[in-house]
Amino acid sequence: MQKSLLIDADKCTGCLQCEMACSVSAEGSFNPSKSRIKIFPFHDEGVFVPYTCTQCDEAWCLHACPVEAIQLNKETGAKEVINDLCVGCKVCTISCPFGTINYNADSGKVIKCDLCGGDPECAKACPTDAITYVDANWTGYDKMKASAAKAIPGQPAS
């Protein structure tokens, strides 16, 4: 059973522990700007929204890559950036209609959530269970992915 991140914005306090855990694990520094998960504050509503890649089936980033630098991890279902192959052309960053793959100017490569190989640090760091890592068919992500996929034309089944 593949698992995915379940995000419950109602439980998010905006503490940014997930961003810290992600950046230190992925980049070796406590630097939220390098985090693959982002907390978006909605100050008027007093809401914090954790947001990251849903590892969507359409895999816009993977298909757009001209040099096969984004590949499917068959165990976790994550679409992973292969650093040795990424040339930093950024085509994936404009192809992903969710805006969840970004360019890191320091490394000259793109970065995205890879589910930490199946043990996501953000979920472990979250003190309020706003981010959990659960069986994929529980998450509501399927619903989110389905609605997004329906609304965005352009990708036939591969």
Added chain:
Amino acid sequence: MHHVIIGAGPAGVVAAETLRKADPSAKITILGKEKEPPYSRMAIPYKLKGKIEEEGMYLRHDTEHFKALDIDIRQVNVDKINSDSKTVDLSDGSQQGYDKLLIATGATPLTPPVKGMELPGVHKSWTMDDMRGIESLATKGAKVVQIGAGFIACTNMEGIVARGVELTIVEMEDRMVPRMMDEIAGNMIKDWCIDQGVNVLTNGMVTSIEESSNGASRYQVTVKQKGAVAAAEPVAEAKESGGILSAIKDALFGGGSAVPETAPVSDEVKLDADLVIVATGVRANTGFLEGTDIAVDQGILINENMETSVADIYAAGDCAQGKDFSTGQQEVHAIQPVAVEHGRFAAQNMLGRSVENPGSLNMNVLDAVGLISCSYGLWMGVEGGDSVKVVEKDMWRYLNLQFDGDVLVGSTAIGTAQHMGAMRGLIQMRVNLGEWKSILMEEPTRVMEAYLALTQSTVIK
């Protein structure tokens, strides 16, 4: 069933793989004219920069990939399509039959009608061979003139500059990347490049490339500047931010500090060059279709099922002129993501499944020696539509949103590489922005918030 694909670029390769996935027994043949394994032209700047080896440019890295998928790649040129007999004539004198044919022949760089284009130190920037030619001449300290400041030319700059050359860019239009950036953005990119030590001559047309006798370089490139008043040292002048422009302005409005009193009024500039790179746009490869019934305009005309005007013949990628998502008209979108989408749609339809392409969205992302920009869809706006922009010249940042009613239809962004794709999401989902329209008109940089609030309703109640 025998699927024959002409062209081994991204559209052709992705189509072949998609066909194989759905039909394990079909015969699949790719006819490509270049000797290398399928590779990405987009990767050329990164090879020039030394970031990758040639193998890093390959579309697929497993050397057994195509063999394992039983996709036969033949290095041969296609001279002619005979749709009556369902065969193609090949350059080796043989014929190849097909059941379904996909034309994915890509594009060819244009050759401007300029004297000296045949000289050995003049290179296009399109194929692996071109790239090797540039590599051999773009050595440290070499003087390089690049004709054109379009997308390919600008992407190239980074790779060329990293080789330690002295680079001058000559562009006919009034700004850089004129076909994907508006005036503000194109000039911001120009100023940035000048700041990075690149000489930029806009409104300039190269009129000749000649062997040089002055000993300073191999060639001399003559540039005519449209209506410009050039100073005595035009290249040095251009190094100052807005040098040429301010010179024009001063000439028109009676200023004068930027133009030395002794400067002759001249519209001709001579540039030294050891290497000239020609990047003045591309044209769809359709020449071999002359005399067939396959309808061609700017590219091969295709319907939503990727079919040409002739039965069982499809087209995809840079050579195809298919539906534009934004306008509904048929346009050539010679860009990587569209090539891949086209390849997948074409394969589905070649398999006999009627899968309609809802139209491809024009989009570009550019890294001009470190300044990142992107544009989407109708970035130039629509008649009667609202628009909003934020210009932060000192921060090298720019954002421009274009609306049709309360729907985002185009955008331009400079100086950010974060969450850019969300703009594609908003545009291509045709999201009604509702109250967010007025929020964005006030604060356009909140576009990611608008995206989250409007599309991620399962996370935001």
